[in-house]
Amino acid sequence: xxxxxxxxxxxxxxxxxxxxxxxxxxxxxxxxxxxxxxxxxxxxxxxxxxxxxxxxxxxxxxxxxxxxxxxxxxxxxxxxxxxxxxxxxxxxxxxxxxxxxxxxxxxxxxxxxxxxxxxxxxxxxxxxxxxxxxxxxxxxxxxxxxxxxxxxxxxxxxxxxxxxxxxxxxxxxxxxxxxxxxxxxxxxxxxxxxxxxxxxxxxxxxxxxxxxxxxxxxxxxxxxxxxxxxxxxxxxxxxxxxxxxxxxxxxxxx
Amino acid sequence: xxxxxxxxxxxxxxxxxxxxxxxxxxxxxxxxxxxxxxxxxxxxxxxxxxxxxxxxxxxxxxxxxxxxxxxxxxxxxxxxxxxxxxx
Numbered sequence: 001x002x003x004x005x006x007x008x009x010x011x012x013x014x015x016x017x018x019x020x021x022x023x024x025x026x027x028x029x030x031x032x033x034x035x036x037x038x039x040x041x042x043x044x045x046x047x048x049x050x051x052x053x054x055x056x057x058x059x060x061x062x063x064x065x066x067x068x069x070x071x072x073x074x075x076x077x078x079x080x081x082x083x084x085x086x087x088x089x090x091x092x093x094x095x096x097x098x099x100x101x102x103x104x105x106x107x108x109x110x111x112x113x114x115x116x117x118x119x120x121x122x123x124x125x126x127x128x129x130x131x132x133x134x135x136x137x138x139x140x141x142x143x144x145x146x147x148x149x150x151x152x153x154x155x156x157x158x159x160x161x162x163x164x165x166x167x168x169x170x171x172x173x174x175x176x177x178x179x180x181x182x183x184x185x186x187x188x189x190x191x192x193x194x195x196x197x198x199x200x201x202x203x204x205x206x207x208x209x210x211x212x213x214x215x216x217x218x219x220x221x222x223x224x225x226x227x228x229x230x231x232x233x234x235x236x237x238x239x240x241x242x243x244x245x246x247x248x249x250x251x252x253x254x
Numbered sequence: 255x256x257x258x259x260x261x262x263x264x265x266x267x268x269x270x271x272x273x274x275x276x277x278x279x280x281x282x283x284x285x286x287x288x289x290x291x292x293x294x295x296x297x298x299x300x301x302x303x304x305x306x307x308x309x310x311x312x313x314x315x316x317x318x319x320x321x322x323x324x325x326x327x328x329x330x331x332x333x334x335x336x337x338x339x340x341x
Contacts, residue, residue, distance in 0.1 A: 056304045131307070139303035147311035154319065233316060240323035 051206040052136040052215040061141070061218045061225075065200040069185050072225055076182045079232040086239040109159065117159025124152040132226035136215035142222040146229025153234045162241055174235040181228025188220050262296045279325055287318035 290313025
């Protein structure tokens with residue numbers, strides 16, 4: 001196919017896709033107009049039923065908790081797959097990262113980056129924990145908080161060395177954190193079964209809306225998700241870094 | 255408020271176009287990170303702070319980082335192959 005023909009095919013396809021998009025846009029409800037009943041119902045009942053002031057969290061971790069469990073296991077499976085693919089395989093061998101760093105002109109980390117990175121680690125950890133702990137009260141929750149916590153590990157790497165990252169997050173700890181986080185979600189769900197109701201039923205005391213210890217199972221589930229996500233992302237980060245820095249195939253020049 | 259919404263839409267359109275127009279993967283990862291940040295601001299403007307938080311963490315930090323690391327790995331492989339050929 002010559003470039004001219006290709007361009008013509010693209011223009012026809014783009015015009016068709018554009019027309020379809022415009023047609024779809026004209027059928028959208030007006031800005032701010034909401035037609036479905038569910039949002040209104042949830043806004044009315046969620047705080048009274050679950051003591052969760054963040055209705056989004058009440059939906060994702062309670063009313064629709066099984067769905068979120070599936071999402072958590074998607075991430076779990078993805079991280080597991082990356083780990084299986086990237087961990088040293090039989091035809092590969094590890095070399096200390098210092099050996100091949102000499103022939104590559106990696107610039108030394110500047111003091112400015114080191115200082116900014118190190119000062120940010122504390123606040124970022126605190127902010128991550130805050131997001132996880134207050135998921136049922138304000139925007140945030142286990143997923144967002146977990147990713148922010150993992151960012152702290154990234155800051156450690158950026159302002160230090162790969163070795164420092166491994167020292168603050170040993171492989172065993174990240175592996176266990178990810179697995180325990182994932183398993184805890186199911187364990188909390190089974191509390192409902194043990195109490196004689198449904199899986200993932202909110203069986204813990206609900207408390208007063210707006211209190212830190214309220215909304216029943218939503219807080220522990222957020223904690224489990226936070227652990228899983230933080231562990232998973234740090235694991236992902238370490239595996240990728242290890243690949244880039246350490247592992248070589250036999251016969252590769254280093 | 256409407257000014258803010260129009261501005262953020264234009265920014266998203268501009269940043270999205272910039273991602274497509276950047277051809278070098280290394281530069282593209284940085285531009286994509288900026289695009290992720292703008293998307294996060296858009297979600298925030300449209301009153302979805304939950305989504306904005308995830309978007310900033312994943313779109314502006316995690317995704318570009320994975321791309322950078324993958325690129326570093328690919329380049330390390332290519333570099334060692336080139337050295338092989340030079341011998």
